[in-house]
Amino acid sequence: METQWPLVIFTFFVCVTCGLLGSMSVLAIKGQGRDLQMTALVASAVSLVIGGIGSFLHLQHWERIFNGFGHITSGITQELIGCVVLAILIVVWFVMLRGGKKLPVGLSAVTLVAAVAMVCATAHSYLMAAIPAWSWALVVFYLGNALMMGPVVLWGIATIKRDQEVEKTAIGMSLVGAAASLVADLAYAAVCATATFANYGHYADPTSMTTAPTHIDSLMDIMVAGDGAVNFWVSLVCIAVVIACAAVARKKVGASMPFMAVAVVAAAVASILFRVLIYQLGYSVFLLY
Amino acid sequence: MTKAIITDVNRCVGCLACSVACKAVNSVPIGNYWNKVVRVGPNPIPGGSGHYPDVYMYFLPISCQHCENPECVHVCPTEASHIAEDGTVQVDKEKCIGCQFCVMACPYGVRYLNEEERVVEKCTLCEQKLLQGELPQCVSQCGGNARWVGDTDEGLDSFVGSFDSAGNQRKMTEFLEPFEESDIYHLPDVGNKPSFAYILRGQHWEGGDE
Amino acid sequence: MGNLTMSRRTFVKTAAITGAAAAAFGASTHTALAEETYPVVSGQDTVAVKTCCRGCGKMECGVKVIVQNGRAIRVEGDEGAFQSMGNCCTKSQSSIQAAYHPDRLHYPMKRTNPKGEEPGWQRISWDEAMQTVIDNFMEIKAKHGGEAIACQVGTSRIWCMHSESILKNMLETPNNVEAWQICKGPRHFATTMVSQFAMSWMETICRPKVYVQWGGASELSNYDDSCRTTVDVASRADVHISVDPRMANMGKEADYWQHLRPGTDAALGLAWTNVIIEKKLYDELYTKKWTNAPFLVCEDMEPSGFPTVRTDGSYWDVKTHLLKESDIKEGGSPYKFLVYDNNWEALKDQGIEHEYGAFTWFNADQEGNIDDTGGFWEGENYDSVKARETGREAAQDNLLPGQTQGWVPDLLPFDPAIDPALEGEFEIALKDGRTVKVKPVWEYYKARAAEYTPEVAAEITGIPAEEIEAAATAYGTRLDPESGYGNGGIQYMLAIEHFCNCIQTCRVFDNLVGITGNLDTPGGNRGPTIVPIDGDLQGFSAWAPGATTPPEEVNLKQIGRDKFPLLGWWQYWADSHSVWNAAITGDPYPLRALWNESGNFMSQSNTTRAWEALCSLDFYVDLNLWHTPQNDTADIILPVAHWIELNSPRASQGASGAMGATVKCVQPPAEAKYDPEIVMDLARRMNWPWTTEEGNEWPDIQWQLDDSIKLLTDDELTYTTWHVENGVPTFERHGVPMAEVTPKYKTWDEYVAAFQEHGWWQAKDVEPRNWGTYRRYQTGALRARDRVWGRLDYTAGKGIGNWKPGFFTPTMKQEIWSTVMESHHPDHPEWFVPSYCEPPHGPKDGDRIKEYPLTATTGRRIPVYFHSEHRQLPWCRELWPVPRVEINPKTAAEYGIEQGDWVWIETEWGKIREVADLYYGVKEDVINLEHTWWYPEVQDAGHGWQLSQVNQLIDHDAQDPHAGSSNLRAYQVKIYKATPENSPFGNPVPCDSTGKPIIHTSDDPRLKEWLPTYEGRE
Ligand SMILES: Nc1nc2c(c(=O)[nH]1)N[C@H]1C(S)=C(S)[C@@H](COP(=O)(O)OP(=O)(O)OC[C@H]3O[C@@H](n4cnc5c(=O)[nH]c(N)nc54)[C@H](O)[C@@H]3O)O[C@H]1N2
Ligand SMILES: Nc1nc2c(c(=O)[nH]1)N[C@H]1C(S)=C(S)[C@@H](COP(=O)(O)OP(=O)(O)OC[C@H]3O[C@@H](n4cnc5c(=O)[nH]c(N)nc54)[C@H](O)[C@@H]3O)O[C@H]1N2
Ligand code: SF4
Ligand code: SF4
Ligand code: SF4
Ligand code: SF4
């Protein structure tokens, strides 16, 4: 399938938002980083808005968006609802932070759950029986991705805000999150490798005789050595870079800026490339049409 | 009630009349198709010498299969894609926001975004014609008399096709060469339960549920 | 360049200005430049007009054109049309896009740039155009004679076949280039030689029990029969046999697939013949009575014979080794052909004695030069009434409701009960006193067939011997012996005419069909539909009333006659290769001008050579609906009407037996005119009277249409019965003579109204005595037509249309031994009976195979195109954007070619590019190419024919030795993948001269620019 950039952007920022909100909730529960929560909140809000705008670009009749609430089983509707829930939570956080109140553990817990749920909902809207590469493993991937993106962004905010306590926590979380992300990517790849496609042998579509017909024996081949190899390997290497940066930075709290910068870029690159890969793998079970 | 088309693949000769017929009544944009006839094979006959002339082929007219459990409807946020009263799957163009999730969700690739109207469309089973008691154009113009329309709930006997020279409508089960239950196939089903069916006798059906 | 050409859109805008300028052209009101492209839309209703489609011209499919508010909006099948079963193919449905295409020709035009360049067309008035034509023709005629003007015609477009007919008379030229030379012409030629004109047509719609598709795929071509009929017949037949090197679209379902090497059909056909003879599956009575199999060959004598007539009324001499009374007796009749009677002794005992002891004779004096016993055997008892009435209605299964079965007379035995010998060797004394040995023709035929045992044929064709034997046996073994006739005919189709053995190959089938009892029987090969309206190319508007072919002195000048002696006998076409050569070289005389009405130079002979010829002409006028590769070399182009814009009588050209009409549904756009009107206009301007009726020398189209149906009548049509007793014939005439019949419909409009009401008529009902009756060789109906109706038979001279039993061949029998061939090619005894030879540039052509390892076959039909037509119709082009070469996947892998790659295909004569389609249905050493590709989107002169048109690859001089037809299939080529390195502009995709690629994907935006335009209409 062709890469749908609006959706790549949307899901990326959803993971950033949710990862960040999740990380903030963890901080709140830990009682850390009171001062940078507002910045982080703004960052998560901005990310949500960018993601939202991104997804709008994918709609052809965005003026009809309210129709979008029409059908509750649809993934998009659920995403929409999720966005609204997240927006409400952000507002609640905003009010709380503005009021200088202590963030209740309950709110953090709810936010954490909502963030996880939103990631799952997003993943869920791409689960398509028709597309073997878009299986439940997508949930694993997105969760892993949010686990990496949230802490890495938090790390960035902490560095900028020079909050060494949070920086330390964020680096630790980044390490764990990136590792989780790596495992998730590999898990995703492993699940894809089991995908099967309807096989028709030789076939021809009269309307596209100038392109060779598609035959997919194994998605693994595409990932490891085929069209998707660059995206696959580069994104894995990038995650490894994030892990390495975080590992090294653990000893450099207060001076982790360069590592942070590399980690943020590497994490973003890994996230985007892997999403492109997911589109590349987005072959239908039925390849004739 | 589930209206559907059954194609006798042994009778289909890839003449493409159905593809053009669809265009002639449905203003499908040039370069887009509601109905494509794909050639399957020639492939070596299973258990044969593995090469020419031990090969076989057939043609497969593919359009929306008007599934019983349509993925395209499940993913549609606006209910633009819906199951109509007659069991066919339709797109209400007024509601569609063009998100194209249905395009991705359909296993058969039969949906596309109409670039001009910026909504998604596909085979309607010639809704407008069925309403007037007429045949879908790809059925009435089928070169091989291979296509038949009927109601899957009412069974094979309900399927009808073109008219004979005396003005009587042909009934599928009376007209076609005999076939067995086991000669009836569907496109690969991933839970969407395609309503359309294909009859293929004496040959290997490719892409079956492995 | 651009400043001289005008797009149609700008044209419409400037129409007001040019309209004002019309006075400058001296235009009369009649020819004033139209201001609107389309006439005003009228009416506020929707009607479905029953009509006969001419999206191809190969079938007479009944369709309905839906007309809404004066505009045709859709074409659909007409279910009432029994002959086509409601078929409506892609081409027909897309006709709407042709009729309203923005690029259609709307005005006469003249070129302003030199030939070989983009022409720079400029609109002119009809007056100026026609005057230019006449001035140029007259000048060339004065300088070089009428023969310096050639006319050209394409394939079966019915109302534009003037080049085949009347134009030759008008221009006094024998030189006509005809697609017919490569298409069905050879079988019409061969069948005219050995049985009856176009006996090849098979009555598929009567559902043969064994359906043989030989070198054809009518499910796609709809030739002979519609896709629907084909599929229905093939599905329901007890046995379906496909003879095809490729797995064909319906062939995929065949019970037997005779997967032969291209070009080896005659070898396979003779192998079938061998099996049929060896297993005695032939119809002995038919063979003895209605073929010349029992006639005796005397090798040991000078050939002798008699003069017989050809189509222009002149005579030629039959010279044959077949033994005649004149060979054994001084003063004997040259028409009495001797046979040996195995039963002569028994007959003698009964008191019936032959004049020549064991030998008896058949008299073929068909013109009654000696007496009127011609058509009968020595002492025969025969009666026309009995010959027809002893029989029964056919009982074919699976006919459509209401479809007339037809009457099948029983095959009557010999009376008296002679038993002509098919086998053996006999001694007889010639008139010079020598005693010689003679053998029946059958022995020669049998010996020829024996050269192709299944084992030998297996070597040649590549089909295992058992498979050959099995298929032949299945065809030959009667499934229903009760019926008294065979399992059905052989639908031998186009492929067999395309590798330079076409005449002989057609004879293989004609004879095989005959001896198996499938000639003019239900589901057998029956010949062209006979109805009393002028439907086919013999008729409407193609021939002026009373006109014939040009006279002998003109025909004698026909180019190519010296190279192809039989063309002098056949006369219907000039050899296209020789005509193009003459244009280039001036040999044998200058050929300087051309009138082309629906022909296409790419269809036969080497395209590059033909193009050179076209470019070298002094003057060329082209009638067409489009700018085409060919008319890029024209001086004048004249716009013609589309089939939904015109009226024409139509009957099945083949054996489906339908009668109806093409009915005008909408007005032609702008100044486009109906072909016959243009020719009539030419006649008027040339002062060449079309009719002999004073004051009505140049009747309008309405008159011609009325005229075309005037013989359709409720009166009993004239016929003759013969009663013969002991060899003494008497005859009686019945019915109303043609000149006196009362027309059923006074006008064309009445006929059309009846047609709308009734739908298609069945020829079997319209003419029960002729088309409604089988075995017309027995009833006399095969020889029913006289020259007013059936110009393509032996219809000139006298003894014609006499209802005598038998055929129009020189021996009045179906000829296994061809006396026409023998007389014209006395030095080629191997050709006297059907024969096989290798295709000229096939795999056995010396060492060529080393350089050119693959055998190419070409031309299998593309469902959405008619030859070069329809490439600019969006619905067609999007479904088939590029030409394809089918390659076996194993071969492709060897060449590193994948599906979708552009591939170079090359011979020493040219090279082209097509797109690889990996197709396991062709053998590893065979490829299949598509033909007559050009690209309307390319603006260069020739519209890009140079890029992919396949007949560039052929040897201009490789021709059938009899009909002169081209070598279009079964020749060796080499292929390699097109890459940026080996392709112009570094692009494997063919490009125009500016480097712009052709349309090669279905989403190319240029396709949308070709959508219908109604501009100027509202
Ligand atoms: N859509 C469409 N229909 C057409 C036409 C068209 O251009 N387009 N053209 C019309 C015209 S003018 C004609 S004459 C008819 C022709 O139509 P048909 O008589 O049906 O012939 P083709 O389709 O040319 O070829 C039929 C088959 O011959 C096979 N063949 C190739 N080489 C050989 C060989 O050496 N031996 C044998 N036995 N078979 C061989 C091919 O594989 C192919 O399947 O179609 C008519 N109908
Ligand atoms: N390699 C290869 N070559 C082949 C064949 C093959 O199988 N292989 N097949 C051969 C066969 S069977 C045939 S019949 C020939 C076909 O040969 P042609 O009949 O010469 O070819 P077409 O391309 O059909 O060209 C017809 C032209 O007439 C125009 N035309 C259409 N309708 C009308 C009309 O009503 N009036 C006028 N004035 N013009 C009209 C069209 O626009 C087109 O330009 O090709 C032959 N060439
Ligand atoms: S075929 Fe595709 S578009 Fe049609 S109903 Fe099924 S899932 Fe929906
Ligand atoms: S594109 Fe339209 S029909 Fe398809 S899912 Fe979106 S809203 Fe529904
Ligand atoms: S049923 Fe109608 S809309 Fe659907 S493919 Fe056939 S013609 Fe097209
Ligand atoms: S029209 Fe009928 S026979 Fe022709 S391709 Fe379509 S389904 Fe097959």
Ligand code: SF4
């Ligand atoms: S086969 Fe020819 S006559 Fe029949 S519908 Fe098609 S174009 Fe018309």
Ligand SMILES: [Mo]
């Ligand atoms: Mo032809």
